Amino acid sequence: MKHLFKAELNWASSPNPEQSASKFYSKSHKIVIEGKPVLNVSAAKAFKGDPELYNPEDLLLSSLVSCHMMSYLYVCSQNGIEILEYSDNAEATLEVNPDGSGRFVEVLLNPKVKISNQDKIDLAIELHTKANQLCFIANSCNFPVLHEASCEAI
16 A cells, blocks of 8 residues: 655745855745645754754654654554653754765654553553554664653553
8 A cells, every 4th residue: 555745845046145155045945735834944054044944854853753653652552551641852863974965873762651551651661662663754764763762650
């Protein structure tokens, strides 16, 4: 079974008198996905982008965090675990080479979960491994997606 996702990107050069002597291009652009609000994107500040806009690195990390959570909720529902709260403070490590190329070398997810049943804490922590195996985005990455999960019952 295959699913097709589409995104439209449009960019045009805009004159910037302050940058006219250099080879500077604005990195800001819009991504349109049918039926959804326009996503304003730029490069990361470190790469001369607009720091107030999302950048591709933000979006990749956000996709991993979101996909892991949804996969985790799915496997918990299959195992009779009631999730009361879920949060994550994820980090992505990007290495840039001297030639300007680069890549993510690792993502660390830090999910903190609150469940209703004290007896299922160990299983709830173990299920992050299964969620990682099911995550569409993590399965599409060529770098490790690790997790340091914690869980408590309330």
